[in-house]
Ligand code: DU
């Protein structure tokens with residue numbers, strides 16, 4: 001199994017009945033009027049970016065009319081507009097916008113995944129849904145051993161990575177480190193290799209419109225990701 005095969009398996013996952021119903025009903029009849037003429041993805045959101053990346057960005061979950069529409073992480077909503085502009089400013093993306101398949105976007109040195117891979121109602125997965133999707137994140141980490149730094153957008157991704165790390169027998173600091181913006185901890189794999197975990201406020205409009213997360217704050221965290229543990 002490699003990352004492409006993992007992706008193929010995730011793309012047909014139906015483990016969470018509530019999320020399967022939501023992702024498909026939004027795709028069928030819940031479309032935003034401005035996208036009414038577009039086909040919707042309506043499935044788990046695949047990871048996007050450089051398959052050899054040494055840096056991983058972990059988000060929360062696809063947005064109903066964003067990734068769940070376009071099939072690409074953080075693509076088609078204002079969260080993504082904010083993130084991809086920053087990835088371009090910091091040299092990780094070849095262009096500042098992500099519109100969807102065929103737009104020529106490439107990431108260099110970075111790959112983006114979601115903690116929960118299907119769009120949840122109100123962007124709020126249940127504890128059980130988070131637990132059900134965690135093995136996919138665990139497998140992803142296992143299949144990308146070159147990753148030396150993981151940045152999570154928000155606390156759900158932070159807790160997800162810590163959970164996946166524990167399942168992989170990585171050494172996690174005790175007591176459990178809490179998510180905070182620009183917080184950083186070191187995780188150690190059983191083979192002795194250290195992995196940096198870096199927290200960043202989520203790029204949601206709730207944080208960016210209120211300037212809780214500014215472009216400068218995001219650029220600073222992104223720039224810090226290139227240094228190895
Ligand atoms: O066809 P491909 O070069 O394997 O790329 C598949 C997919 O991944 C495409 O949408 C671009 C993206 N990608 C990337 O963003 N950065 C890379 O280094 C390689 C692929």
Ligand code: SF4
Nearest residue numbers: 013015016118132133
């Ligand atoms: Fe499967 Fe994850 Fe989607 Fe649940 S959220 S159906 S575990 S891909």
